[in-house]
Amino acid sequence: MEQLSLSSHSLSDTLDPTVSKVRAKHQFDIDDDWDANVEHNLNQVVQKSIENKVSPEDLLRKVPSTPSTKTPASSSNPNLDLYQTSSLSSTTSKNGLKLQYEKIIKDPSNSLNAIALPQMSSPIEPDVSSRINRISKFKKMLHASNINMNDLKKLAWSGIPYEIRPMAWQLLLGYIPPNAERRVATLARKRKEYLDGVSQVFGSGLDQTMWHQISIDVPRTNPHIKLYGFYATQRAMERILYLWAIRHPASGYVQGINDLATPFFQTFLSAYIEVDPEVYDPGNLPKEVLDVVEADTYWCLTKLLDGIQDNYIHAQPGIQRQVAELKDLTQRIDNKLAKHLQEESVEFMQFSFRWMNCLLMREVSVKNTIRMWDTYMAEGPNGFSEFHVYVCAAFLVKWSSKIQQMDFQEIMMFLQALPTKEWGEKDVELLLSEAYMWQSLFKNAIAHLR
Template identity: 20%
Template sequence: MFPLKDAEMGAFTFFASALPHDVCGSNGLPLTPNSIKILGRFQILKTITHPRLCQYVDISRGKHERLVVVAEHCEQSLEDLLRERKPVSYPKVLCIAFEVLQGLQYMNKHGIVHRALSPHNILLDRKGHVKLAKFGLYHMTAYGDDVDFPIGYPSYLAPEVIAQGIFKTSDHVPSEKPLPSGPKSDVWSLGIILFELCVGRKLFQSLDISERLKFLLTLDCVDDTIIVLAEEHGCLDIIKELPENVTHLLKKCLTFHPSKRPTPDELMQDKVFSEVSPLYTPFTKPASLFSSSLRCADLTLPEDISQLCEDINSDYLAERSIEEVYYLWCLAGGDLEKELVNKEIIRSKPPICTLPNFLFEDGESFGQGRDRSSLLDDTTVTLSLCQLRNRLKDVGGEAFYPLLEDDQSNLPHSNSNNELSAAATLPLIIRERDTEYQLNRIILFDRLLKAYPYKKNQIWKEARVDIPPLMRGLTWAALLGVEGAIHAKYDAIDKDTPIPTDRQIEVDIPRCHQYDELLSSPEGHAKFRRVLKAWVVSHPDLVYWQGLDSLCAPFLYLNFNNEALAYACMSAFIPKYLYNFFLKDNSHVIQEYLTVFSQMIAFHDPELSNHLNEIGFIPDLYAIPWFLTMFTHVFPLHKIFHLWDTLLLGNSSFPFCIGVAILQQLRDRLLANGFNECILLFSDLPEIDIERCVRESINLFCWTPKSATYRQHAQPPKSASDSSGVRSSTPYFSTECPDPPKTDLSRESIPLNDLKSEVSPRISAEDLIDLCELTVTGHFKTPTKKTKSSKPKLLVVDIRNSEDFIHVASFPLKGHVVEAMNISGIPLNSDS
């Protein structure tokens, strides 16, 4: 998104049409509320960025199908020019027309039609340039089908739109939908607006709505629409004095038959703009992260480096993107509904005044007054940034431009750096709500991600502290090592041809995290379907298992408008943490995984392990959904985000530690219950403190020898460096390499049956040497103790008989570990 600059943020609200509660769709499920549908369609509008369009920022869903839309806003509009009741100069009219056409042309390229073009929706920034507002209302409401008000204004509707009439359809009443309006309808609206600017007055003010519509339809019978309009409004003299090129433009726009009317793109090529078009530089959308184009391709530096600082605004907040400013505004206490209430856009009505006069037993009511709140209130309320600016008044300018090469601190420098350092030690949930702290973290991660993959290791380093929610999607992609032309790869995958798994995917999606408004929308379902299908098609050696949809959900939620990145993240995540889990016959992989998990429970909590084994409550009964979906099937998304922020910093063994940490939170209840009670407990998993789970899983990971979690079916170790030449980062919980090279001292695989027969995990000789703090010296390369004063990390128990133990203890070269304990002479029984 573009920086906020001199613009402001505005909010407007409307109601989606309500659906009957007792009707189901064709799939037998309850109908999706229209507000959810609108919310899903709205998301694509956030990606449409152009200097002539007001940037959409967010949409919020409230009670009773209310929706609040936040977008870029400017106080001045063409409506203000018309209030002066003076004709606008002809050169300015041409410039306004060209800038409006620039916005319309860009919208049309993305399949968007305005349909609500009017003087008060054509805003003017402080430099006098055009910005089109509310251009997405027609798209997000399914061409007006999901609301109870028409899209557009009677005076500016094209004749073909009026002739079509208002037509509403619904999911539960099958009917043929009319064709939606095309780009040419906006050209007619523009023609009426330009006519008004030329004559300095608004048209049709003396006519009521029905008469306006009838008059516009009768223009089919006239030869010259411009003359008829001028005569009707007493401005024929002004029209006759217009330059020929302006008259030519008006006639082009106000061509009655849409088949003969030009599109915005065609009109921009007309000779009428031959003198205007050279004044404007064609817009080029900036390259984004993971884009196939070179981000620095158009970078030019001035000869005098001091010129770079000339355009820097002292208002540093205005240099941040409008998305970031809105996010910080919310953290600083911004409340959309409160802003609308203060401006009396939202008005409360006493409940007793809403009661009907007559009510049938089946629920049908009569005698209620028409609720005009369901109609569109076109007022846009400006969101004040005073509270946010006041909150950030102590933040210095250097905080907005942190030095990435300075490794003195994880936090950027500012006047309140001590407070930031203190904030970094607070609980995560508090840090995520701290406005100043989040500002610094967002700016730092934004700069680091722009330097990816060069700053890959520093991204890992900063992610150890925390990941700002606003930057989580791109940060996860960086942690997973996503690179290359991901969009070209995703687009090349056939996602349309029917495949056998289509039916199962269709069944699973409506059950996957449907409490979330975004993922439950029809747009979310369609994106789910495409991403899952792309993964299945591009991995022919693997199959779709139930649970893959849950695994996809976090990536899709964070990258809702970037399916290619969601697919790339998912494709990088599965081989790292779920290698071969989605084979057609994955029983051997899952059985090995569950056996190692069972050994991990025994390693960290022997008492709990013995109890669960005694009652027969084995991991096969509860842990398969945990690991097959990496806990996305058992936790809501807001918990998964915090859990995966840590998971992605560990290696493929870290999920074992998360599983053990969950069991330890339930430890007392598990030890106190038998098999049946444990089954009931896990059928509806109790509330888990996810922050505690993360802390304990990190500790468990650090306490676990790396070879204890060795799996034969884990992902094979990668080469020392990846394709980009950047050294792969190591898990931050350990100083060990995530994929250590295999040596003679490494742990060897054993048959699955033998592995199941062992209660506790094995460790490798390599780990033994490391934990005993032994070092290799001398000609015979015999491990010896590094220091005698260090505290042992491991107690070695030698099970040989006492005679052999005494003999080897006297001759260390024959296989004796210093400080090992021999227990062969001690009788062992159940009481010892």
Template identity: 25%
Template structure:
């Protein structure tokens, strides 16, 4: 696809980058957001994150380079009525060039360390659907009228699909890949279907949910109980048995503490020894949960609601760590867990919202199953490890934009591990604001090619759409730019990522 231009080694711009779709005029700016805010304080607008690129074309070379990157949509004028939930870093952060796979800390976060079952009720009237889209979420509160109209139409189509006796997953994926409108609890139900938590047959939803939720409660009783309570129950059970055996003997029995039940036991089967071994992991979970989205009242603050949500995150991560001793807990898992729990806990169906912790646990397990090897340090250098995945991203960039690839990796020596490690392991949750992350996850979860393939295309698109800034930068400038990705129009980003699939190089 890339042909050499006369006089230099630059690759010709692919034809699809010059298409009318790519260079179409930006959408009209959205209206001012409604003063009515969300109870969860998630203030974000995909349009707000647009960054226009304007530069004078003074030479043929500049005109040629400009073809790679179309003009981004102009930023809309949004009247800010409340402090945004996602705080934008105002100061230039320090560039860190250490290997994220090294001994200084394997996983890090950019913050500190490094179904709805009764969809028929929602679909009663079109007016209810329209109102839900307009006022239920700040994501849609400040969007263009045309975009809001598209959301209403897509919501009606999704509701129609969810009301079928047997869900057509192909059609559901197609609709969800375009972005799931906020409101009416649609995203919660769709994500549960896309992650395989809910079966396609709606008649099985009730029994399946009851079974899974009961199973999770059993996990909690078994894995979250303090050893003192376990010992007390064992002693109580032993006393009852002794009383029955000694009714005719005329003496009182004395409870005995076995070796494995003693707090100082070092035995492998000792509940106390296991408890002390888990303490370090639990302390790390507590630290990470406490700093999960500190700018959102849903996760942070002194309210009982926020504390309850933190407790749920903590329970899920502890249960997961104990059920998966080969992985246990790895720093950053809390960032992947947060979007799932937020969506399920915000379901307007009260029964589903109350059971959000159980539903989130099983969906979290299913989500991690697709790339759990990235969290296993022993597999870093294997074909399924994180290094191999980062190499695939590098090759994908080379395939579609060899000039940019050569500048980053050969000229400026920017190791992709320095930025792509976090992008991939945390599913882009730290590169964009919370609301935009949900929009990206709609595409990640719905793509039939799988989450990892879609994620790599999006990461490659992230590089391509800022190629001019990268080509003009040196090592320090590029590393800072990639470790702190600039505000971007998400619809535009996903469009480019999709083009990388439909227009392969060659």
């Protein structure tokens, strides 16, 4: 694949003499209204060890645990982190990069070959067995010469194993074709197009107003996660957001789009490393790897935003419509809650605008967002718009009993800082299941609002 000589470490700083000054000036200029409301616990939790003290992660990678290494058990936090962070397997280089990264760059299906599923002679825990079975199903499906997208959506709805997710997301969003013969050429062409686009827009003078806002927002993005504080990450985010904004003049850059890029960046980064991406410095990557992570993030962000672009154009009619739908749904699902909000003069726009604009990313962790997006993508073209409203309804109704005991000020403060810090994957899956139930009951009833 042809590579352009764009330095990820110096490009944005050399574009304009004021860029570095603007970035430094606003590094700590935090706008509380747009900043994250809750900080999520970054302490990583691994799965319970089984009888022979081998972690599920080691089992899946065929990495034997050393006698001195014990996997701590944790039953208090259901958000189990499966990334290996202490000792790397023999399939990685010393900086955590997968040795087969060049093959994965060429065709993401090559990553499937590196997932080793052991044959167990002794019983293993049900959650480990279930995970192995799901990975096997995905691998079989994605190895097909022509992938059945309906079957992929059905399987993905209940969650995608993180090893499979980068390729699955690219397929579900239509970024790469289901036909294996077309995949390599399509990826090479789209990635080159991204690099050419970056070279062009940054070589023709900056839109200072747009660049100024992006340079302010990027350092604010997920400040509680190490990944987004690294220099290489922030410069990559700037390029992604600026190119998208220039190519979409109807909306340009709008606050909140920076958040939507992060699940893609984090997920596609994970395809090339064997450690938790939330603590990894992309500056350790070879340039060709960072280039493809950037390009894939850009194109998948574009695919997502193509379906919800009316959320970001003038007057944001998409968000206006979604808020109206949420109000109508709440009245149907929980009329007592709706009446209480009305009596306390709480307008739905006051608290749910951000839920629509940022797809609840300010309310739940990035890892939980990623799990939600598995289902959103499986829902098809309306996952991030129509189904998201039902998720917001289930999210609001969840707190109904507490909210009904509060006055206006208490309600607003509560909804601005919801107690989701300890949420794990099971909490998200329950929310998605409830949203699906409401969608099944009320989808046709609110269709007249569109």
